[in-house]
Each structure stands twice: as structure tokens, then as C-alpha cells.
Amino acid sequence: MYLGIDLGGTGIKIGMVDETGKIVYSSSCPTRANEGYKAIAEDMAKLIEETLKETNKEVTDIKSIGIGVPGCVDNAKGEVIYTANIDMLHAPLAVELKKYYDLPVYLANDADCAALGEYFALNDENVKNLIAITLGTGVGGGIIIDGKIFAGSNSVAGELGHMVIKSGGEKCGCGRCGCWEAYASATAIIRETKRAIKENPDSLLAKNAKEEGEVNGKTAFDAAWAGCEVAKKVVDEYFTAIAEGLTNIVNIFQPQAIVIGGGVSRQGDKLLNPIKEHVYKYCYGSGLVDVAKISIAQLGNDAGIVGAAFLGK
């Protein structure tokens, strides 16, 4: 058994994961985000204690503990270098947790853990290199090479959303203009939906949005599938932006698999089919070499816990 912990800005989630990647028990508690790493480690230790008790397991039944962190880590030192939403800077979180439980404790970035979780979920012996993309509020990325997380020299690699695909384009939260995230995130399609509504107040898209009282990441899709041409244009341009980034990723990494998660991935084949068509048409060496299979992520929100647990596998 492995323990996987997904540390988030609002909550800490724990899961006990068996050898097959199944979560046999899970629990959570709020994150004391402003009380430092010792408080975080204390709460993690409580969750572990509870998990062992509820599953009738001993510490000796656990092979390792893995923690996915929304930030940058130094796993060798057992240290969180920084996080965006939790008050930690060069915080020896793994070192602290080991004081409670004498087990190997691994740290990794949370998006990287999610990628590792999806890698194990795919469970395809022909896939050793995989890229996981999350299309949500932002665009997250995780890189698996030879079955392991590739996090670069400083654990910050894989910021695939912050690859500029349209230099000089839309402003991104990271400070650059034209990042993939600024075109392929749910936030981006909401922005474009609002623009299209403003320009086309009589469209079905505009009517639907008015009835619903809001514009969200699904608004354009729903209107497009109902036949609205204005919405179709928004969706087509959005898909093209996603596909442009994915084609870059294929040309750079040539992985065997790409998995797409996040809220937008619920569009399933309606998302996958046009994207695949674009990628397979435009990628380098198209027709001459095998190109990555592109599929929808399987684990959803559990990917982070499973991946964190399997850091020690």
C-alpha cells in the first residue's frame, strides 16, 4: 500500500492506494495555509493516523508516502521551495512529516503527480513517455519520460501552458503575451464567448447566456452543439488553439501518449476528433513515424492522489 497526499490551497486530501492504483480509502481536511509547514505536516500526520485506523493497517503495511504540492519542490532535500497559495518558502515539509512516520516521503509538483497518476491509469506497456494536459482555469502540464516525472533541473519544468503560441497576443497571468494558457484554458473560452456575445447580441449563444444568467466554460459548447454559428466559430478557434499547442508538444517530445484532463475534457470525442485531425495533419514527420495517441484523462480529480502515492513505486 502507498499513501498519496494532494496538498491544495484550501484542502489536504489523502488516499491509500493499492498496487493496482485503486484508492481503497480517502479522506481530507482543510489546509491551514498561513500557519507554516509544521502545521501542514501535523495535519497530514493526523490524516495518516486516521487512514491507518480506518483501514486496519499498520505503518509497516505502507511502502511510502508521496505529497503533491502546488508549487516547486526539492525532493532530494525533502523541501518545498515555494507554493503559490500556501505560506511555505524553503519549507522542509517531508523532513517534518518523517518525524511522525519513519517512511520514505517523496515530494513532487501536483500537476506532475496528476500526470504520473494518468500514466499508471493508462497502464499501456508500449507507453513510456506521456504528456498530461489539464484544460481548466489555466493550462497545466506534466511530463513523464521513461515512466518517471520529468521536472527539469529545478522541479519547475513542464509549464506547458506558458509556452507562447501567439507571440504578442493575449496577456497571460505569467506576464507574457500569447501563452497557450491564454488561448486554451477554460478562462480563455469564457473570454472569447463574452466577446462573441457582445458582437452578436441576437445569436443563440447570447440568448442562452442571458437565460442562464452567466457565461461559463460550457456556454459556447452548448450553443455550438445546438447549431449556433457564432458559438461554433468560438469553439473552432478554441479547438485550433488547443491543437496548435498539442502539435508543438508532439514536435518537441514525440511521446507515445497525450492525455487531456480538466473540465473542458468532458466534451469527449467532440473535443478529441477535431484536435486529433489537426495534430496528425500538421505534426512533423506526419505519415512517416508513429505519432502520439491522444485520449481523455481517466482519473479526474483522483489523478493527483494516485500519482503522489506512486512517487515511491
Place this chain on the structure above:
Amino acid sequence: MYLGIDLGGTGIKIGMVDETGKIVYSSSCPTRANEGYKAIAEDMAKLIEETLKETNKEVTDIKSIGIGVPGCVDNAKGEVIYTANIDMLHAPLAVELKKYYDLPVYLANDADCAALGEYFALNDENVKNLIAITLGTGVGGGIIIDGKIFAGSNSVAGELGHMVIKSGGEKCGCGRCGCWEAYASATAIIRETKRAIKENPDSLLAKNAKEEGEVNGKTAFDAAWAGCEVAKKVVDEYFTAIAEGLTNIVNIFQPQAIVIGGGVSRQGDKLLNPIKEHVYKYCYGSGLVDVAKISIAQLGNDAGIVGAAFLGK
């Protein structure tokens, strides 16, 4: 000693490389590009024979032979999958060469070999992950991870020049629009120089080009360093395009080092300084983590031979 062979569309170059990466002997012959892999292997064997004779070495003094190929290879099978300018398709080149010399024969893409050569030339124990960029007619890329070439699942990875940085922009030879290569290659600055001359026929840039009777990859630089504002704008935009791609590479890989080669790299610090400023300002996690050192490639045209030789190291 190691033998490195750089197979090109017009010539086959061989080098005997010592443990330190020094080429102790080199030679070459024309490429019989249309006579198939057996002719290529035959010529390589002749070059090897000559090299051993001239250096007074025996086959037993050689640890391995490495071949850099301008295309796609399957090293495990000892096969060239395809090349752009030489008539080979699923050609068992390494298998054939082994018939002449019973030594390990390794195959890799030539840009990847060049990256490996630069990696060894850098000889920095803190650098395990390195990206090599060649700014020439095109934009080539090679990825070194953990001291080894990363070529993806099909040996075609690392086509960094075919990463779109301006979706919908300039047409690229690969079929996409807006590739990095279409903005950061010598070909790109020549195109922009010609455009600028047309729009500014009275500029120093235009006068210089007229006197020289041609526009080449240096024309804009020479005029810019002589004070021409029109040329400066061309150069500034060119540097920005290079830096945009490099920032992407930092965000994706977070390598310890990036080395820049190719004709354009002869601009030295005049190229490096503005590019570094852009990359270090805009890369993700700037100021919080160590970011790649960016430098000019050291080996020039020898990188391919040294890297090929060290495939077996």
C-alpha cells in the same frame, strides 16, 4: 578512442575522438546519396580503414562507432528509418557497417549528435540537462536529458524549430504557419531584411545591401551595429523571436544550460545579452528558481562528429 561519423547529404565526415572529446584525426568523402545504404556503408568502412591506418590504430583500439544521420533512426534495430536528402528508407545501415567492423555501431539524428557533442564540450558537472539550438538555414534542436540524447518514442523529438510561436503567422517549410524556424532562422532574418529594404530604400541597410549586391544573414546585423535604425528594428524583432522560443524552452524543460550554435551565433554577446534579458525576465518562476545558463556553442561544425563518437560513451 571512438569513431564519429557525420553523414550529410553531400559528404560523409569521420573523426577519431579521444576520451576528452578531442578530434585526433578527421577525413571525409562525398556521399553517394542515390546508391542506397550499402554504398554508404562501404564508403564509411573505407573511411574507417583509412583512419585506422593514418593513426596507426587497430580495431581493438576503438570502443565504438557512432553515426549521425540527417533524419530519423531506429537505433535498437540499427536502421535508418528515413532521411531527407539521402536515398534510405528503413535501411539497416548500422547492421551493414557491422559486417565490416565487429564493433558497437550506434545511430542517432545529426542535430541530436551535435547537442551531445556540445554537452560534452561544456563539461560542467552541474549540467545534466541541456538544450542545443542551431540558428542556421533552419532552426535545429537537440535535447539532452540526464546526459543522454532524448529523441522521444520515434527518434523525431526535439524539432524545436517547428514549435509554433505565432499561430497563423509566416508560412513554414513544414506546412504549419508561425513556427519558430520561420522567425528565428537565418532565412527569416534575410526575409525581414529584404522587406525592410523594400520599405526603406534610403536606409543605410538598403545602401549596404546594394553595394554588396546581395542580402545575407549578416546584412541586417552589420547595418544595425553601424547605427541604422531600420536595421536595428529588424534585429530587435529577430532577437525577440529567438528569445520567445527560448523562453518557451525554459518553461518546458528548465534545463541547466542552453547552447546556441549556427551562423547567427557568431554575433556572440550582441546576440546573447538581449536574449538573456528577455528570457530571464519572462520565464516562469523567474527570480524564484535557478534558470538555464545560455551560452554560445563551442564546437561549431565538429559538434556532430564528437557527439556521434560519444554515442557509445
